[in-house]
Amino acid sequence: MCTAATYKTKDFYFGRTLDYEFSYGDQIAITPRNYPLHFRHAGDMENHYAIIGMAHVAGDYPLYYDAINEKGVGMAGLNFVGNAAYADVWSGVDNIAQFEFIPWILSQCSSIVEVRKLLGQINIVNTPFSEQFPLAQLHWIISDEKESITVESMADGMHIYDNPLGVLTNNPPFPQQMFQLNNYMHLSPKQPENNFGNGIELNAYSRGMGALGLPGDLSSSSRFVRVAFTKVNSFSGESEEESVSQFFHILGSVDQQRGCCEVSDGKYEITLYTSCCNATKGIYYYNTYENHQISAVDMHREDLESQKLICYPVIQGEKINFQN
Numbered sequence: 100m101c102t103a104a105t106y107k108t109k110d111f112y113f114g115r116t117l118d119y120e121f122s123y124g125d126q127i128a129i130t131p132r133n134y135p136l137h138f139r140h141a142g143d144m145e146n147h148y149a150i151i152g153m154a155h156v157a158g159d160y161p162l163y164y165d166a167i168n169e170k171g172v173g174m175a176g177l178n179f180v181g182n183a184a185y186a187d188v189w190s191g192v193d194n195i196a197q198f199e200f201i202p203w204i205l206s207q208c209s210s211i212v213e214v215r216k217l218l219g220q221i222n223i224v225n226t227p228f229s230e231q232f233p234l235a236q237l238h239w240i241i242s243d244e245k246e247s248i249t250v251e252s253m254a255d256g257m258h259i260y261d262n263p264l265g266v267l268t269n270n271p272p273f274p275q276q277m278f279q280l281n282n283y284m285h286l287s288p289k290q291p292e293n294n295f296g297n298g299i300e301l302n303a304y305s306r307g308m309g310a311l312g313l314p315g316d317l318s319s320s321s322r323f324v325r326v327a328f329t330k331v332n333s334f335s336g337e338s339e340e341e342s343v344s345q346f347f348h349i350l351g352s353v354d355q356q357r358g359c360c361e362v363s364d365g366k367y368e369i370t371l372y373t374s375c376c377n378a379t380k381g382i383y384y385y386n387t388y389e390n391h392q393i394s395a396v397d398m399h400r401e402d403l404e405s406q407k408l409i410c411y412p413v414i415q416g417e418k419i420n421f422q423n
């Protein structure tokens with residue numbers, strides 16, 4: 100499972116957890132402005148906005164999982180198994196293969212207003228990247244500092260939802276995720292009042308009792324509620340360090356520990372990495388299951404006029420700061 104979230108202080112932050120039982124082999128990939136993008140059904144693009152994100156790079160092509168562009172738009176693909184459906188190629192629309200969706204949007208859009216326009220003429224098609232990488236069943240969150248949307252391509256067509264929370268997990272479809280929040284409107288970061296019933300003396304014996312009932316399990320619907328509650332109540336200073344730290348704490352609320360989610364005999368889904376992009380400044384921060392230290396790649400420290408993909412390995416291994 101995966102979870103994505105946005106956060107706004109002085110700058111705008113966008114990131115996700117990627118939860119799975121194995122890694123595809125990831126890199127932090129920067130697509131500079133003049134790296135030629137060849138779309139399977141939508142022609143070539145020689146110049147575009149620069150993009151940074153986590154990707155599997157296959158034959159020099161960045162298969163992005165999540166990324167931001169230099170204009171502050173962020174986008175992430177999360178599993179949507181059993182619900183995602185992609186169309187055949189039609190004429191008169193932009194036919195974009197599912198694996199091209201992130202580069203297509205981030206290369207051209209500087210805001211969600213522009214994203215909505217492009218989505219009006221897009222058809223997400225079922226062309227696989229290769230035999231080795233068949234279609235992934237995904238849905239997407241796309242955000243700028245003002246708003247977020249969720250895109251779900253299903254058997255009955257493409258759905259574009261306003262996402263007022265700026266969070267996304269996996270199944271069920273987004274309207275159902277939003278609806279189930281109704282069940283939790285009594286939750287509060289404040290201590291509860293005793294409304295139990297006439298004459299029953301009850302005592303708020305512990306801090307944090309206002310959120311009793313917040314689901315603690317790892318299912319995608321529970322993670323949706325938990326990360327939504329954590330995000331909307333989140334409070335931090337405005338500095339870069341305070342904002343990035345708080346962002347990792349928000350996604351920490353849905354962290355998956357090895358052993359708690361068995362997907363097949365002896366195989367466990369874990370949070371392979373957590374990302375936090377400063378979308379305003381073009382910085383990709385991340386940590387991994389095996390490396391809690393935050394590492395970062397700043398797109399503006401690279402030559403963004405280049406024509407070549409720029410890749411950094413994901414740094415693994417715990418870095419422990421011995422004090423004696």
Ligand SMILES: C[C@H](CCC(=O)NCCS(=O)(=O)O)[C@H]1CC[C@H]2[C@@H]3CC[C@@H]4C[C@H](O)CC[C@]4(C)[C@H]3C[C@H](O)[C@]12C
Binds near residue numbers: 155162179233236
């Ligand atoms: C596995 C991940 C989702 C994790 C998740 O959500 N886990 C919930 C499990 S649960 O099912 O909800 O329980 C997803 C997220 C993004 C995906 C890549 C997108 C680019 C590319 C698209 C190609 O078509 C296929 C290969 C490709 C590299 C994809 C591999 C894989 O599919 C990635 C990593």
